[in-house]
Amino acid sequence: MKANIYPTLFVVILMSISLNGSLYAANYQPASSIDPLPPGGRIENLYPSQIDDPYILQRLTGASFWVSVQGYNALFYVGDEGVLVVDPLGHGAGEGLLAAIREVTDLPITGLVYSHYHLDHIEDAAVFASVTLAQEAPLKIYASSTTADHIRTYGDRVQQVTEVIAEPFGSFTFENTRVEMHTPAHGHSDDNSMIYLPKEGILHYVDMINPDQMPYLNFAGVQDFNAYQRNLHEALALDWQFLNAGHGNIGTKEDIYFVLNYIAELRSAINTALNDISSGPFHDPQYNHVRAYEQYSHAVIEKIKPMFVEKYGDYYAFEDGFSSHVKTVLGNIELYG
Numbered sequence: 407m408k409a410n411i412y413p414t415l416f417v418v419i420l421m422s423i424s425l426n427g428s429l430y431a432a433n434y435q436p437a438s439s440i441d442p443l444p445p446g447g448r449i450e451n452l453y454p455s456q457i458d459d460p461y462i463l464q465r466l467t468g469a470s471f472w473v474s475v476q477g478y479n480a481l482f483y484v485g486d487e488g489v490l491v492v493d494p495l496g497h498g499a500g501e502g503l504l505a506a507i508r509e510v511t512d513l514p515i516t517g518l519v520y521s522h523y524h525l526d527h528i529e530d531a532a533v534f535a536s537v538t539l540a541q542e543a544p545l546k547i548y549a550s551s552t553t554a555d556h557i558r559t560y561g562d563r564v565q566q567v568t569e570v571i572a573e574p575f576g577s578f579t580f581e582n583t584r585v586e587m588h589t590p591a592h593g594h595s596d597d598n599s600m601i602y603l604p605k606e607g608i609l610h611y612v613d614m615i616n617p618d619q620m621p622y623l624n625f626a627g628v629q630d631f632n633a634y635q636r637n638l639h640e641a642l643a644l645d646w647q648f649l650n651a652g653h654g655n656i657g658t659k660e661d662i663y664f665v666l667n668y669i670a671e672l673r674s675a676i677n678t679a680l681n682d683i684s685s686g687p688f689h690d691p692q693y694n695h696v697r698a699y700e701q702y703s704h705a706v707i708e709k710i711k712p713m714f715v716e717k718y719g720d721y722y723a724f725e726d727g728f729s730s731h732v733k734t735v736l737g738n739i740e741l742y743g
């Protein structure tokens with residue numbers, strides 16, 4: 407799918423770029439567990455806080471909260487009788503998430519959702535299983551059937567799903583709140599689900615983009631780059647105001663448009679560069695074919711980098727991720743045109 411269909415909005419985005427390396431002249435403010443975030447609001451000084459603080463907690467709406475621990479972001483929803491946690495996180499970050507929840511409520515944790523089977527987002531399910539063991543209402547764990555299959559395949563390293571949600575579209579009700587889950591065709595992974603709380607205006611869709619940052623290496627290790635771009639359009643089609651992307655700041659639809667336009671610009675620049683650069687001359691007897699491809703892709707990166715430095719060079723992690731982004735798009739052009 408061509409992604410360069412939002413030129414007007416992109417101009418608006420470019421006009422709103424601030425000079426301090428942030429992507430937008432957004433409404434930055436200190437995190438608050440009490441005041442709901444206005445739509446478009448973002449947490450100020452997020453990255454240093456992620457290093458220094460055990461967790462960063464922000465109320466999004468009356469009942470929903472965003473939590474960032476060690477650079478990983480989760481959501482929780484406080485009902486009348488219990489708490490629903492969306493992604494328990496991993497690598498020990500689940501403890502920080504639990505502490506953040508306990509800052510707000512003593513209600514039992516009665517629901518846990520897995521977005522997808524990647525341990526860095528769900529490994530600490532054990533933390534929640536253990537604290538809910540003795541409570542009256544058992545912990546229900548929601549995820550797609552593919553995620554449930556992966557838990558079995560990879561040796562039951564996390565608590566098994568108790569409520570399997572239909573694919574590609576399914577839903578469940580947590581107390582009086584409807585939670586929709588969409589597990590689209592294979593983009594980031596084959597089970598990465600959008601978890602959508604329509605009443606709250608919140609979409610939880612992780613490892614696709616990093617709001618307020620350039621994309622992670624290889625677009626977060628994307629497994630199917632064509633589906634990944636379709637998935638982003640599918641996320642845009644839903645009606646929401648707040649995005650929890652699992653990393654980066656609290657997001658909006660502008661963050662998704664930003665990435666789609668960045669990809670469109672990479673595609674266009676690489677295609678132009680390939681008028682002057684072909685892989686043929688790099689197949690020199692002094693190289694093996696792997697070295698030859700590395701030299702070829704490096705030549706493409708060097709050719710187009712200056713124009714991207716001009717536009718994106720001040721953004722968070724541009725320098726460290728750019729080469730991987732070019733390699734992803736170049737590979738995609740070579741395989742799919």
Ligand SMILES: [Zn+2]
Nearest residue numbers: 522524595613
């Ligand atoms: Zn992942």
